[in-house]
Amino acid sequence: MYPQLTLETIRARVQNSGSASQSNVPVRLFYHNIQQAEQLVSLAPGVIDTVVFPWTTPTLDTAQLKVQVYCPGDTIRRNDSLFTTVIIIKQPMHGQYDIGGGAHDYASFSGAVADMRLRGIDGAVTFNAYGTVYTERVTIDSVYGVSPSNTITFREAAAIASPVSITSSSVSGLAVVDNCRSRLCDF
Secondary structure, three states: OOEEEEEEEEEEEEEEOOOEEEEEEEEEEEEEOOEEEEEEEEEOOOOOOOOEEEEEOOOOOEEEEEEEOOOOOOHHHOOOOEEEEEEEOOOOEEEEEEOOOOOOOOHHHHHHHHHHHHHHHEEEEEEEOOEEEEEOOOOOOOOOOOOOOOOOOEOOOOOOOOOOOEOOOOOOOOEOOOOEEEEEEOO
16 A cells, blocks of 8 residues: 555566577556656676656556566566556555545544554554444554544544444443543543
8 A cells, every 4th residue: 555646666687588688678657558767777697677667646446457577578578567556555654534424534433444444554543433323333453644643532522412332232332452542522
């Protein structure tokens, strides 16, 4: 997974498995079957080199990332490419988010926590919960980026008239670990 609109470095190892030296062989990076970059390599027989591609990730998407070597005279094409499926996700979280009201970032605690676990955090995160009953059980395992300064806070939104309540058929409450703070009323 890669955060959206981020400069990444893609590395591919290429090897000349033939018996003749190769010069100025194009090695291309493709995303979604669209060429993103090209590097030229020259390799003696048996030599391995690493090709480095700078790549700026697109917005949210899931597609194939492929590195393709174009070697003239190569009779064995099946080993000329490497590919993997990549998932582009939103940037890490920081700032304020609303649950169940306000800007309606999330409809539930479980949706907010799932997104946070996927994206990680790169600053303090506060979830403002709007007054309703949330029937769910939420457990926060590890979240990438949590630190003494990058905290996670759940609180009631300041401008609500009814308290927030989290209920579950098995356990009431909210399990919070890893330097996360919870300040919710009416568990």
